[in-house]
Amino acid sequence: MGKDQIIIMDRIEGKAGKAFVVFTNLPVWASEDGSKKRMDVDISVAPFDEINKNQPVFAKKKGAFKKKYSCRSCGEALDISAAVPMDFTFDVACNQFPTFTFAMNVPGVVCGVCGIGNAVSAGGIEEEIGSAIIEAVNSNSIEM
Numbered sequence: 001m002g003k004d005q006i007i008i009m010d011r012i013e014g015k016a017g018k019a020f021v022v023f024t025n026l027p028v029w030a031s032e033d034g035s036k037k038r039m040d041v042d043i044s045v046a047p048f049d050e051i052n053k054n055q056p057v058f059a060k061k062k063g064a065f066k067k068k069y070s071c072r073s074c075g076e077a078l079d080i081s082a083a084v085p086m087d088f089t090f091d092v093a094c095n096q097f098p099t100f101t102f103a104m105n106v107p108g109v110v111c112g113v114c115g116i117g118n119a120v121s122a123g124g125i126e127e128e129i130g131s132a133i134i135e136a137v138n139s140n141s142i143e144m
């Protein structure tokens, strides 16, 4: 085994259900000959920190039984039956490693008042995003 080094994956992508994800410039550790690669960030956590906490994109959701959705920016009520595939892109800075881009295409609604795009957390989309991330990693022979 030689020494591991960081390499940058230009683009890896995965799909599950209605979720499509793309990582651009993702840093991974690779063996000297490039045959073995493994993540340097917790890929199952970092994107979710962005989409839920650092750069939240989901519409606000209220109600125990019949959920009501409202714009994450201005609070206007949203009709999620009008959701269409929408792109959301995030720069992710993780520890001391190079910044990478995480993009996802998921159902979303544009607010009729302020015009901002809201991702819609319904129909298990967050689980599908997780599965799409795992597919992207696995299909590129990267170890988690």
Ligand SMILES: [Zn+2]
Residues within 6 Å of the ligand: 071, 072, 073, 074, 075, 076, 111, 112, 113, 114, 115, 116
């Ligand atoms: Zn709005």
